[in-house]
Amino acid sequence: MSFLRPHFPGERALITGIAIDATGSGLYVPFSLVFFHHVTGLSLPVIGLVLTITGLIAIGAVPVAGVAVDRFGARRVQLFLYVLRGASFACFPLAAHLPTFAVLALLTAIGTRAFPAVLQARIAELVEGTDRDRMQALQRSLGNAGLGAGTLIASILIAVGGDTGYVIAAFVNAGSFFLAALLALRTPPSPVVSAKARAENPGSYRLVGRDRPFLTLVFANFLVALGYTSLTVLLPIYSTDWLHMPEGLTGTAFLVNTVICATLGVPVGALVRTRFSTRSRAAAGGAAMFVVAFLGQAALGTFRPEHVSLALAGVIACVLVMTAGELVHSPASGALSQAAAPPEMRGRYMAAFQLSWTLAYALTPSLLTSLLTVDGRLPWLLLAAAALLGGVLMMRVERSLPDDVVRYPRPAPSKPVTAA
Template sequence: MSLLQPRFPGERALVTGIAVDALGSGMYIPFSLVFFHHVTGLPLPLIGLVLTVTGLVGIAAVPLVGIAVDRFGARTMQISLYVVRGLSFACFPLAQALPVFAIVALLTSVGTRAFRPAQDARIAELAQGTDRDRLQAVSRSLSNAGLGAGTLMASVIIATAGDFGYTVTAWLNAASFLAAGYLATCTPAAPPRPPAVPRTRGGGYRLVAKDRPFLGLVCANLLIAFGFSALTSFLPLYVTDWLDMPEGLVGSAFLLNTVLCAGLGVAVAALTRRRFATRPRAASAGAALISLAFLALAALGTVRSQSVPLLLAGLLGAVLVMTVGELVYSPSSGAMSQFAAPERLRGRYLATYQLSWSLAYALSPMVFTVLLTVDGRLPCLLVAITAALGSLLLVRVERHLPSEVVAFVPTPDTGSKTTAAGK
């Protein structure tokens, strides 16, 4: 376990902060729409519009955060964004009028969208070698475990405290961000940077735009990320409307995915590092499994058996394959983005990579719903095709990437790590 056997200075505080963050987010995320509807009294379509607009603004802020990470450091930005997120959630109960609601939602969106590149840059500062792959797996496992545990806790609080329970969960989420921010202050400062290269007119994001192998990774991730977003934005509608299964069975698919990601993420990532020669091949195999899973869902939608147990077995089988693909793909793809980013432009590179995730999650609801109106199987086929194309692109781009990005090179074992590991 990473928490019990830290391998580099600051790992215990870093991982504990991720766990606290995940637990708080899990308490609130499933109830956000209900909370705003309860507090503001605004109609749900208007609330959805505000959240969509602020979400797009949050995406637009990601490149600015990349610049800030490069200028002020990942540790400073990670702590600052924890504080912004904590304060924004603490102000949720004040969002009783539309202008205040819009401001609070905007701060929340910017803090949430911008946080991931700052955290990935911080991981890259502290960890080396395959420790980065391992931390990607740990982070994803904790996020899924926190979502499940937090949702359960929030359900108990709301059932016990009634409407005031929504306010309590918002404040607890705010407290979790502030606590995670404090833990981030307990991690060591970043190692000294090498002497800066003189700034040129082609610096910054222009250099990112000229890095074709890295842009290949970004494009591949954008194509594959539609599969991740489909689990929440498409699968429930497909199961209930096209497969005509009872709504109560949708939760079984989410439960399977959450439990497997939380319980097996680290173990599958370790097995992946032993079984695959390179990160691109591992990520490509994960994407291929995601493609296969959605082909299976399309086939299930073609058969459309009248037997609910048979449909449920097919659904859970497809979700199982999808989840294994997710567990194989995510750690390697995340680590590749970190290794491919030059240290002095790490913030900009990781912000660009994060945009591929954000765009997939922003576009998928609209794309999937439009396709669903034509044929329920079309979204499945679209995801199967995009994931397969992403898998092929990863194989193609491998030969153009530096060896440190491609190879699973073990973390150097130094004596200083042992003495400082408990920090």
């Protein structure tokens, strides 16, 4: 299969590091509150408050990471964040006191929030053309597969080791970041930017703020990204409180989404590049599927089937449509942002784009749950309207961006290279 062959030096090291990083994250993400409770011994309310505050503070690290990428190169910043995250998790079992835990939680949150923008800049440094689209799909597939594998490993560790299993998971997660850093060292260095070039084009976020087409792209992605949070934030509560489904069945939808994204991400991404002429149209097509899925959930909430099997079938059907939209939208939108970013300011542009995801995940928990208390259909209607507007903006911004940015490049025939 051609999509498994390396297309650039260091590709295998890069994607293996991404998979290991995701697996390590899967060890604690699904159990974050309980995980830290067992590792540190602090109470759950205290841990929840600390994680919320540090997460909000860490949002400020995203634009700082963008400046660092433009100054030092994405590879150096990537290595720094891997080591920072690894060291933080290695020290968590020592955090028996609140101040120590707060510091470690803040460092971990900074690394977690800033890393996606740095990774996007790193991928853009290494690949061009359709390989960017391919890497976007591959990255998302590996992320879902790694998250699922990490969750399974953590479940086994906890089942076998009890409370000790959480501590082992913390050390294993720390090791995964250090191993990913070693693999990142095997990728080519970032392009060197001379002092003269930096002096001629120092760059600033004011220049990003003046790029209206790119800001439109960021806002459109923010609107669609609100819908990505529905699986973890909205659907579990909606299914149990509004549709009165058993709690044990709510995880089925998340499992379906994870498995499909992990197994079909790359093939669907390749199919999308043959069916859509531009990345913006593909992203808008994915947003349209979101609209259909969310309106379907609202309709299901109107009829509210009495039989659990019918309710579950309706929820799964909507999740399948949303998953298809995710597979179409995410790679196209990510590659579009990479292509639209000037190379000398790629770090700042990727940081600005990443903020659309960060803010969406920060705002939706309180927003969607508040609407749900009024009427179970309201949050789905809001998400559908946001996805519709996001898709329209994706189509409109196509006219303002260069043709080589929005159009899928024709894949040039090339021989596979030996991985570094």
